[in-house]
Amino acid sequence: MRTALRLAEGGPATGVNPRVGCVILDAEGRTIAEGFHRGAGTAHAEVDALSSLPEGGATGATAVVTLEPCNHWGLTGPCSEALIAAGVARVVYAVADPGRHSSGGAERLREAGVAVTGGVLAEEAEAFLDDWLTAARLGRPYITVKWASTLDGRAAAADGTSKWITGAAARQRVHEQREASDAIVVGTGTVLADDPSLTARGDAGELLATQPTPVVVGTRAVPNDAAVFRHPNPVIFEGTHDLHQVVADLRQRGFRRVYVEGGPTLASAFVEAGLVDEYAIYLAPSLLGGPRFALGDIGVATIADQRRLRILDVERLGGDLYLRAVPVPPPATAQQGDTTHQEG
Known part of the structure; x- marks a missing residue:
């Protein structure tokens, strides 16, 4: 075996x-x-x-x-x-x-x-087979939500600047995780604010062999000259804020692994909707203070409702830390979705 x-x-x-x-x-x-x-x-x-x-x-x-x-x-x-x-x-x-x-x-x-x-x-x-089994049992892609923050939980400075919170080693790991994913998901706010290319690149900036399909969620218009349009794969626009509808569509398109790399608004929405299978959290040894947290409201009103995680790995990447974690489900709330096996 x-x-x-x-x-x-x-x-x-x-x-x-x-x-x-x-x-x-x-x-x-x-x-x-x-x-x-x-x-x-x-x-x-x-x-x-x-x-x-x-x-x-x-x-x-x-x-x-x-x-x-x-x-x-x-x-x-x-x-x-x-x-x-x-x-x-x-x-x-x-x-x-x-x-x-x-x-x-x-x-x-x-x-x-x-x-x-x-x-x-x-x-x-x-x-x-963890990612595939999760997708098969829940009837949707395996979803990883990623963010980079300071030790005090900020994803950007007060003026909105965020490049770069983490160092080169951590950023390269993110590119490797992009390459291992079917799709990379951001919101229209991230596209408008940062104009990301959403490609997977090597140390020298070269495109890696496998590229995730870029997916943009939201209803705001994106400029025709946005960098995402120069991606090797055609961009998918999900003109809705209904994340269950989004992940159902991505499942229909044959995506198994989805990497959510949008800003705090999109990350928080995925967390609140219970649509996270894995967290990829990058922590930089710095402090920013201010209002720009990595997560916003996730529907937790009291300490008893906190979203508990189980940390699987902790790794030092240069001066930064990478935490890989998974949600700890509340008792008796295991989800069961469409478990159609589409092996072809």
Whole structure:
């Protein structure tokens, strides 16, 4: 299973499809084939592995796969049927498929007489697939909200200037996080005030290989000569303040990871709406004072309602600190959305 997880790393980290790896073992436990899913429209991991075997080569074999084999027709056929047709005798998987339309592969395999074992290295696989599983279970993209602030929580000086609160190392990490995202989201206020390019760039200012799609939220007009129009990817304008409508549209467009990098107004709106899966917080060792906080009103009126976070990582980047944190949900308020699995 750990080999299958390593294979899965070769798949795309963005888009609606999960990264899945598969190892096929013969009756003596020897590896006879390996495969992984390379993206929408390509063979799923199980079929990729089976394709390297001659006809009948998988008869009596064991397939070890990181995600429960799918049981639906998308851009490709169901993996459960491919494994049955290949004569596989046993399937071992790590994590159950949460998709409403794609799950049921384990049940279908058992109906066909295939021995099935689930939950092997489930914790490691859950951590590896965390963003995709979150998106699949909630029916929306995995959303990271980022901000940079001083130690006293200010995102800008009293006159509005904010370049630069953090140093070069922290800013470069932000560009790497942009590159790892499907979309980067800002509000019209940020576009009008800062005219950002919203690109992912390297140390020398060069464009990185993968670029997030720029998304601008709000109803104010943006000048035709705004830098965002020079982005390698066409900008998406979401002419609304309804964030649930925005994230639903981004889901429909096939985005898995969304990076919110707007100003305090947009960040606060995402927090208040409960639409944050991860926080990327950059803290500079400085003080500004004044009114320009990194967050505004998030709907907390009393200390009992505070939004608690769990810090996953703390890293020193030059003279700055990077905190990676996730929300701690209140008891008995777990959200359940459309869990359609769109693996293609």
